[in-house]
Amino acid sequence: MAQGKFSSQAADQLHQHSTGRRARDIVEALLQHAAIQIDGRQPWDMQVHDERLYDRVLSDGTLGLGEAWMDGWWDCAQLDEFTCRVLRAHLDRHLRIGWYALWRRFCGLLGNLQSRSRAFIVGQQHYDLGNQLYQCMLDQRMTYTCGYWAQASDLDQAQTHKLDLSCRKLGLQAGQRILDIGCGWGSFGEFAARHYGVEVVGITISREQAELARQRCQGLPVEIRLQDYRDLDERFDHIVSLGMFEHVGWKNYATYMQVVQRCLADGGLFLLHSIGGNRSLRHTDPWIDRYIFPNGGLPSIAQIGRACEPGLVMEDWHNFGADYDRTLMAWHANFERHWPQLEGQYDSRFRRMWRYYLLSCAGAFRARDIQLWQVVLSKGGVPGGYRSLR
Structure with a gap:
């Protein structure tokens, strides 16, 4: 057939x-x-x-x-x-739909799987698996988000181009103060401070990430905090979030955008970099939820749009989800190549789990079942209009 x-x-x-x-x-x-x-x-x-x-x-x-x-x-x-x-x-x-998926949906409807008390679960279960694992898998800067492959020939170039594209979309100027929500191992903070002369405050819910990010950014005007985004209440010239919105959860999208509005200076821009779904859902794949990203979920265009009302203006929406296929395949190749360095810390079942995670996600992006968006938002609109960059 x-x-x-x-x-x-x-x-x-x-x-x-x-x-x-x-x-x-x-x-x-x-x-x-x-x-x-x-x-x-x-x-x-x-x-x-x-x-x-x-x-x-x-x-x-x-x-x-x-x-x-x-x-x-x-x-x-x-x-x-x-x-x-x-x-x-x-x-x-x-x-x-099995019993586990039904139970998780029930819990998500009755409660808030991404409440303040549960905010650090994904950090403990996924990002704190061990820095060596991610050092072996990722690029040299340890950028755990989609690379930008338009003019790149390898993973390091793709991630450098993505970081630079993000900085240019925000129009960074020396001396500005930038907030990085979900800073990971500090790749954006290090890059932006070093190449654009800005001051960066990065927040994460992973202790392992925070420790290594502080080492990576030592000597630069970069502050790394172990902090929930809901506790932020200070002003920044621009805000960036690369690959964190997937952990916010549908019940918190509006709250997240309210925090952005509260912290974004007048005339500032917010760059949201997030995986997105083609449909508006209130749940995620049960296997991903159980083994990889607990309590997460992929926003849709409609869900992001509703959360931005009424205070944020959408200036630019860029989809390069097909690049995530290539990024994930590069991560998988690195993981397999460095497995001899990791097998003393992780068993064979973990290896099969991790391979399933990377390869099945690559297939999902290849099928265009899920997307990768960079959305530029402003408070009240950019006077004269925003110039899109690619």
Whole structure:
């Protein structure tokens, strides 16, 4: 069957699982819509090692698929391309929602998964996994966001070009005071202070990041704080946030933008760099939520727009999400190349988990299922208009 969108007939086949139809037949029929075979010869085909895989996928959806990979129940020579094909055919939207995903959605509706008391969870569970892991995987500056590949030939160049593009979009001038919300290991602060002569205050919810960022920025006018964004109440000439908004959560989007308005000087600009979704959702993929980025979520264009009302004006919206595919594949290559330096600290199941994270996300960006946006916002509008930069 040719690759295409998931049909109503295929959905009916999925629902027949409860009446006793063999799980393998159902999964095999679904995968045909993505031109994927079980134990086939193409590099994106599934190689199944444990027949329990099929029931697990039909019962737990994408969470079961990812956990089965971690457990070694299946393999794929090109997991990134497998994911791309599955998402282009929209197969993920028709899998059953397991108990974990339902529970997380329930908790997210009743409570605030990204409240002040829970703000540091993602730092502890993801960013504090060990600085050596990220030193081995990322570029020389340890920039853990999408690179800008328009005129770059390698990862270091792509990240340098992204940092410089961000500075130019803000129009940085020597002597200005800049806020970096979600500063990571200090790559933007170090670059902006060194090359544009600005003073930077960077905040993070990761102790490991804060410690290394302070070392990286030693001798520069850069202050690194372990701080929640909601506690900010001071004035900055410009504000930047590279890859942090994904941790804010849909219940806090408006609060986040209110903090930006409170801290942004009149005439200042705010650069929001964030992964985004094509649909407005109040939940995230359950596997990503459980193993990679707990309590996170991808905003949509509509959700960002509503959160900006009424005080911020959208001056520029730049989508270079296709560049994240190339960035993630470069991170994966670095991770694999440096695994001998890491295997004493992380076991083989972690390696499979991390490979699944990087390659499945690369496939999602390749399928254009998720995007990467740089949005420039101002308070009240730039007099005479803003000049877009690329």
